[in-house]
Amino acid sequence: xxxxxxxxxxxxxxxxxxxxxxxxxxxxxxxxxxxxxxxxxxxxxxxxxxxxxxxxxxxxxxxxxxxxxxxxxxxxxxxxxxxxxxxxxxxxxxxxxxxxxxxxxxxxxxxxxxxxxxxxxxxxxxxxxxxxxxxxxxxxxxxxxxxxxxxxxxxxxxxxxxxxxxxxxxxxxxxxxxxxxxxxxxxxxxxxxxxxxxxxxxxxxxxxxxxxxxxxxxxxxxxxxxxxxxxxxxxxxxxxxxxxxxxxxxxxxxxxxxxxxxxxxxxxxxxxxxxxxxxxxxxxxxxxxx
Amino acid sequence: xxxxxxxxxxxxxxxxxxxxxxxxxxxxxxxxxxxxxxxxxxxxxxxxxxxxxxxxxxxxxxxxxxxxxxxxxxxxxxxxxxxxxxxxxxxxxxxxxxxxxxxxxxxxxxxxxxxxxxxxxxxxxxxxxxxxxxxxxxxxxxxxxxxxxxxxxxxxxxxxxxxxxxxxxxxxxxxxxxxxxxxxxxxxxxxxxxxxxxxxxxxxxxxxxxxxxxxxxxxxxxxxxxxxxxxxxxxxxxxxxxxxxxxxxxxxxxxxxxxxxxxxxxxxxxxxxxxxxxxxxxxxxxxxxxxxxxxxxxxxxxxxxxxxxxxxxxxxxxxxxxxxxxxxxxxxxxxxxxxxxxxxxxxxxxxxxxxxxxxxxxxxxxxxxxxxxxxxxxxxxxxxxxxxxxxxxxxxxxxxxxxxxxxxxxxxxxxxxxxxxxxxxx
Numbered sequence: 047x048x049x050x051x052x053x054x055x056x057x058x059x060x061x062x063x064x065x066x067x068x069x070x071x072x073x074x075x076x077x078x079x080x081x082x083x084x085x086x087x088x089x090x091x092x093x094x095x096x097x098x099x100x101x102x103x104x105x106x107x108x109x110x111x112x113x114x115x116x117x118x119x120x121x122x123x124x125x126x127x128x129x130x131x132x133x134x135x136x137x138x139x140x141x142x143x144x145x146x147x148x149x150x151x152x153x154x155x156x157x158x159x160x161x162x163x164x165x166x167x168x169x170x171x172x173x174x175x176x177x178x179x180x181x182x183x184x185x186x187x188x189x190x191x192x193x194x195x196x197x198x199x200x201x202x203x204x205x206x207x208x209x210x211x212x213x214x215x216x217x218x219x220x221x222x223x224x225x226x227x228x229x230x231x232x233x234x235x236x237x238x239x240x241x242x243x244x245x246x247x248x249x250x251x252x253x254x255x256x257x258x259x260x261x262x263x264x265x266x267x268x269x270x271x272x273x274x275x276x277x278x279x280x281x282x283x284x285x286x287x288x289x290x291x292x293x294x295x296x297x298x299x300x301x302x303x304x305x306x307x308x309x310x311x312x313x314x315x316x317x318x319x320x321x322x323x324x325x326x327x328x329x330x331x332x333x334x335x336x
Numbered sequence: 337x338x339x340x341x342x343x344x345x346x347x348x349x350x351x352x353x354x355x356x357x358x359x360x361x362x363x364x365x366x367x368x369x370x371x372x373x374x375x376x377x378x379x380x381x382x383x384x385x386x387x388x389x390x391x392x393x394x395x396x397x398x399x400x401x402x403x404x405x406x407x408x409x410x411x412x413x414x415x416x417x418x419x420x421x422x423x424x425x426x427x428x429x430x431x432x433x434x435x436x437x438x439x440x441x442x443x444x445x446x447x448x449x450x451x452x453x454x455x456x457x458x459x460x461x462x463x464x465x466x467x468x469x470x471x472x473x474x475x476x477x478x479x480x481x482x483x484x485x486x487x488x489x490x491x492x493x494x495x496x497x498x499x500x501x502x503x504x505x506x507x508x509x510x511x512x513x514x515x516x517x518x519x520x521x522x523x524x525x526x527x528x529x530x531x532x533x534x535x536x537x538x539x540x541x542x543x544x545x546x547x548x549x550x551x552x553x554x555x556x557x558x559x560x561x562x563x564x565x566x567x568x569x570x571x572x573x574x575x576x577x578x579x580x581x582x583x584x585x586x587x588x589x590x591x592x593x594x595x596x597x598x599x600x601x602x603x604x605x606x607x608x609x610x611x612x613x614x615x616x617x618x619x620x621x622x623x624x625x626x627x628x629x630x631x632x633x634x635x636x637x638x639x640x641x642x643x644x645x646x647x648x649x650x651x652x653x654x655x656x657x658x659x660x661x662x663x664x665x666x667x668x669x670x671x672x673x674x675x676x677x678x679x680x681x682x683x684x685x686x687x688x689x690x691x692x693x694x695x696x697x698x699x700x701x702x703x704x705x706x707x708x709x710x711x712x713x714x715x716x717x718x719x720x721x722x723x724x725x726x727x728x729x730x731x732x733x734x735x736x737x738x739x740x741x742x743x744x745x746x747x748x749x750x751x752x753x754x755x756x757x758x759x760x761x762x
Contacts, residue, residue, distance in 0.1 A: 083748075084742075109599065188735065
């Protein structure tokens, strides 16, 4: 009896894989191939590496001029900039891919086959996460070359931080898919993703500037009000938007707190799963047609 | 008409300016705080509007209940006390509450703060109770003895100078005179002491508390309730102040145990180690000044608690392992046209400007402070590295490599597509 049930289950899984899994895997392969054979991802890595080169050149200049430089991690700023840049690119790329295929009618065409909204978005999500992994390896190669060229040390925590940044990057890709699921057209989708990214980063910068401005505890002044507003809004956006996860994950990991970084990565993965489910529901609701 | 309006406006404005020059003083209940900090006891004021008082957990601080005249000083944006106008002690006991429950009730006791090496030395000792009065008496006695010794010395010096003048005059007349011995100056009097005051001795474990004064009539003194935060450090390590020989006026700090020190080859560095503790930035800023607008609640800062220059520094590099002992050094201005200065070991009898461990950077060095038993002190390990300071062109070329790879991949794809198209057409 149990053997029969087991065989039945296996058959069900196999048929589910044939019906839904194979097309999804094929979409992942196709999507990955088309994105990795374009110039844009390499250009983004090149910009991230150029940023690192600029920062490291500045550090070397300080050693040359002052004779001394004490620094926790020479690659910390570059890493933050690089991972943020890649995450924003990933979100925009995922959003653009869905919005473009929707505009062209590809999504509608796929829906006549055994492809659900969720499996379609899952394919996009997976291909973009795999793309990020490839780009991180490429960026890591650039960092290693820069470390060799400058003699500035690339620490183990930097490598771990890069590896764990997959969580926040996955969250960014999921957000891109959600935006594309909710907005039909390509241009508004891209603008929305870039707006969210720039808004989060701008808010973070404003918060950093405002907390540095002196404001007495017992006087209500404009600085205090603005600071309170910036802290309040950023404390919400850092959980609602994935770019806050990048900041948290890197700052915790670069401090050497592996457990804290792992927990942020897990939180980012949970965020990605939830947002992906929301994106599928959103795509179902807004419809697959042009 | 216009002139009258302008004149009236001018008068009003100048009257406003004149009022701003004289701050309005208000009689208030305040707490005078002498909080323990690693740079010495820090005196501050907690007036109305009330703000949080910060103290270091596990260290003794003093809180005094006073009535004084408080005014707002707009230049610094702080409330200040006119102690000379009014400085009345408020009777009662200090109640310390945590989560609404009384933790302890403190009685007033006399205290004195003394600086054995002078008021600017940082090392401060708090004496409480009978010991405070005894220490203060000893200080007054020592100060009087020094004053008498100084007066005797000045009188002896005056007589000595007169004798010198007489001897010079006699020598001019051709008479040989034996000079009297020069008087010896008394040793410098460094001990500094505050007057004996009374206050509540606070030494609390880490936590958030509420303090208030209950008067002799059993009622809480109006305006005496404050929030008090006893905070402690997050991490302990050995911090280094690094003085480069070429820029000794601009030292760098290497407090973070994971930090790396990059230096030019052949650079001479002087390492000054300190026991360091990491505190919350906002809490420590408010400890030093409760009215401070500085400090970040999400920031951290290292504070030095004690110099460790008496220990030894172990250096491990390509040439092997060696141990360096801390020495005093003197900075001398270079004479002649060449500007600058040089750091030298002070000749006998001369004072030093700083003490530290001299390290000549030749290559990568692993350094650690050794304790008396020869073991590395935890948190003192640092790495000194020499970066490549040559040409900068690789930094411009390396970012082009991913782009080149991308261009190659795109070219390959186009070639593949073209081949497929040609095959179809054929």
